[in-house]
Amino acid sequence: MNLTLKVWRQKNGQTEGHFETYPARDIIEDMSFLEMLDVVNEGLISSGKDPIAFDSDCREGICGMCSLVINGIPHGGHAGTATCQLHMRRFKDGETITIEPWRAKAFPIIKDVATNRSAFDRIIQAGGFVSVNTGGTPDGNALPISKEVSDRAMDAAACIGCGACVAACKNASAMLFVAAKVSHLNLLPQGEPEKHRRALAMVTQMDKEGFGSCTVTGSCEAVCPKEIKLTFIAKLNRDFGVAALLGK
């Protein structure tokens, strides 16, 4: 099939960006969206032009590196699908596709559609862990954990940290990301001792990074490639609320 791409091009963080239009010819249905971009880039290189800079690595939907807003929707709007797992059979011959970067103050653009998401790392550094050192830990089976609790923690832990939730939110809030990590750890007995401190520290860092506030519209849940549930935000609010009350 043949498509028209309208792609955001921006030389670096200091310059202004703009859309450019490129044809994408002879695209095969079995290609992934990023393979389609590879084809376009091969063409650009061959004609001596600068290829489109975009992030990707595992191309299996798990590393969280890929990050495109496709036709206005982060990752293109197919349930549980990251950009790298989106295949061209989802598009129609002759279609025009717009491709933009994540847009959020806390995710500055590096080049074209690649952004800097280090703010997420700093939120984890603030408290997204269990404070145990290597060695001296009890036997893995010493602490039974009910399957339901463990499964719920795993549902939250499935977050790949891609930032689509932020990109989808009109306030560029990072609540779903923070809620996922807080819930993963706070639901488990291992995370219990630091539960309040964790919620406070991570939310404080989130605010410091310039992410907006959450008004629970659910746009984040709708685009999450791992289908992380909005209910985790309720859990975060509860843990944060108690922590604030306790003045931890």
Next chain:
Amino acid sequence: MALESNIPSGPLAQKWDKHKFELKLVNPANKRKFEVIVVGSGLAGASAAATLGELGYKVKCFCYQDSPRRAHSIAAQGGINAAKNYQNDGDSVHRLFYDTIKGGDFRAREANVHRLAQVSVNIIDQCVAQGVPFAREYGGLLSNRSFGGAQVSRTFYARGQTGQQLLLGAYQALSRQIGMGTVKMYPRTEMVDVVVVDGHAKGIVVRDLVSGEISSHAADAVVLATGGYGNVFFLSTNAKGCNVTSIWRAYKKGAYLANPCYTQIHPTCIPVSGDHQSKLTLMSESLRNDGRVWVPKRKEDCTKAPGSIAEDDRDYYLERKYPSYGNLAPRDISSRAAKEACDSGRGVGPGALGVYLDFSAAIKRLSLNVIRERYGNLFDMYEKITGENAYQVPMRIYPAVHYTMGGSWVDYNLMSSLPGLFVVGEANFSDHGANRLGASALMQGLADGYFVLPYTIGNYFATCKQTRPATSHTEFKKVEEDVRKFTERLLSVKGKRTPTSLHRELGKLLWEKCGMARNEKGLKEALKRIPELREEFWKTVNVTGEAMEFNQALEYAGRVADFMEFGELMCLDALERNESCGGHFREEFQTPDGEAARNDDKYAYVAAWEYQGAGKAPVMHKESLEYSEVHMSTRSYK
């Protein structure tokens, strides 16, 4: 230099404890005087950097992705082995040790493998304490599954996302240290060379991938944890950025490369669908717990709908050939059996390069829900890529390059032949011999990073009295200059071919000549063709953009340039090893029924290659493999 493996003396089961006691320690107050560079933030790198930080060392950690959490370890699906014997099915440290040695076709170092099996149990405890949400039974205890090459259930898992959860555990520990200031993290930073001062690795030169700036970092020791080089084949299950750069450039500075020809071709991947393909996707081996592998008995049936082929007309070839392991035969054996089935004209799907992995019996026996619970995410992924629903029609799978057993040669302390340079995780040649068993790479990466390197590196600091040079040292300046020249050279060719097209050509050549099966003639052809292709690369490559900017084409071209050199060493190693063992299958050396025929009299050694300079043939050093506790038997899974 002679190879000194530094295996401690004494009975096998006591070597590690004895060694730990004998290692010199660094006093807690002195630890902060030592600086360590860790390149890589996958399971091996993140666990090492976090643990070294906890111990009090000053650590710098580097990765090329935008966050340490995105290292390729994240993509591991199936699980991690440990000799916990929670299932009471007869597992033990000795059994895990033995299975790993046998799985590796008696080409791994006995003492290392035993240590790996010993510390495997600590890994699970550590990860549970960090909050890794491993799968659990209703009683609240940890659940296990089976993996290829084992008759016990010792694999721990977190749905189909085990690597992700283990890496997030290590990343969280690393993040905690970054927050505390003991580790400084450099994401989007590529190591481009090692700096050697007075015969010891004392730092690295890196390129900031965002600004393009080249800079130096000095340290008391350098740890490489940069993963595998499967991407030399272009198509593999590795992430796009996986590369050989760090260990290749270290090789040129004196760190020998061992067994580069040992490549693991994984039996269960989604078949290639066309030339546009940028990578291959693994379908976890765990699927073989419940899926049955088959092809039609008759060629004529290959184009029919699988459901219309009667039971009697199907060849469940793994169950037929290897009745005691069946669908859980080890990877090298299963891959070759798939190739054999397709070579005999009985492959299915496009290009007839596929076999069926069928869940219908398991769905009938266990219910659709149980299968969904166990493998739901894998079935979803399969559907996204192929557009087919594997609950209804069997999956089509084919082998693909997956893992590299070869890598930097290291001694028992995980130090390379270049003093002060340690190599951990998939990047070293390590513990898997000629074939790695499923769920053992995650185990090895974390064993190296959490429980081995932190001890052994201390001994190096305590005994090596070398001071840390300043980055103003002439050697750093010289290496920086070399790196700048290399970059300029890449940018100045401005030829007609893209780095991708050259890489694809190299990969295809290696897949054909040095892939699932190799022979003397093919390897010699490859050895002739690779230097030509390399020359073409340097004459025709078109690298767009500039040096001092975010330039992904430049990044990639540098990696391809290294693959162009490395591929040759791989073929040379494969040619020199006149036997078949594990993943290295030389067609000339096989048993009458087509199994790998080892030659223990001549080839029971590790081949460690020493660089001699550009255009000169490398020299091979042999570390002979001696087994005190196991008998080198013919591997049989029948």
